[in-house]
Amino acid sequence: MAVITPARERTRREIVRQAMALFQAGGYNATSLQDIATAAGCSKATVLYHFSGKPAVLAAVLEPAAADLAELVAAAAELPRAEAQDLTIQRFINLAVEHRGVVDVLQDVIPVIEQMPEVAPLVADGLRMTQYMAGSDDPLEQDLAKFAINGLLGECRHSDERTDDDLRRLCDIALRRLLRRA
Amino acid sequence: MAVITPARERTRREIVRQAMALFQAGGYNATSLQDIATAAGCSKATVLYHFSGKPAVLAAVLEPAAADLAELVAAAAELPRAEAQDLTIQRFINLAVEHRGVVDVLQDVIPVIEQMPEVAPLVADGLRMTQYMAGSDDPLEQDLAKFAINGLLGECRHSDERTDDDLRRLCDIALRRLLRRA
DNA sequence: TTGAAAACTGGCCGATCGGTCAGTCAGGAT
């Protein structure tokens, strides 16, 4: 936004911004297009002018986090297993802490996430990441990795009062206790 | 309920049974009273004859788990801290595994749980249990207890393919790694 | 057998949802 932002992008961005806040506060299902429009200072029709539907708004909200996760997975894919595990643990903690708003949103959407092709890549990347984080093919360690991710995501929910550093430190301790480093 | 069940209780029980299955499969919000009625083999009006509203149906679904949790908290309250922690860990694993259907339902309701006085006691008991499970006033251990509970609940979600024993074993290992026993 | 209470139901209501559509309007190009 150096000089001017085309009206198009400005409105679109504001819609995503407000949608994120509303999804985070009240959940995806409980937030109506009208709510988003009102918060963004435009009409419901405008929201649907910029996005093909409500799921498309959700996809736009999740997009930055999904992109970071995709990058993480791609980076881990090119490393030997032990290093991939270390990288995944470190970077996923940062990712979850930085995008904790998205984590909030995601939790609410999980029950109906299967029917949303818009977020399918994110789910797939999440699955791949779990394997990297386990650092082993041992089913037990795989399960513990899932356990760790669930705990971590849960910890990042509704934790606006905590500083990023505190949250990072906590997750680091928890994951170190929980996961056997390869 | 030795020999026969009065029609009243029979219908009521069937409604709760089917509501549980539907909430678990599709979530609370996505399940309509009509869905529940159809599954239970009665009319929507009958559901509302037995329950004051949709939240009351939810409360009835959660009730058995809520009762067990209340019992757990009451038992832990009368023990010294170290024993309370051991008891809490052991019994909560069993509770979560046995009531994993309820855990599923609960996850979906969390975003709107604040506005539901019907389930407030359950939430309060959950909070108390977290403190017992931490086994210490150290904020770090308290946070780790929350972390552990989140991971455990997440592990119990959508895990119908796993046997109870496998699930219990996994949770036991995870909690032992994660929590410093007092 | 009967009559009242309990159990149950069909039909309806107002509200709200996501989404569509015809049309308004500002402003740049010609």
Add this chain to the structure above:
DNA sequence: ATCCTGACTGACCGATCGGCCAGTTTTCAA
């Protein structure tokens, strides 16, 4: 001055929701 187009909107739609109520059927004690 004219036209075009991207941005935007108000009005409306069909569907579905939770909930209500008058009325019917079933049950069961007297």
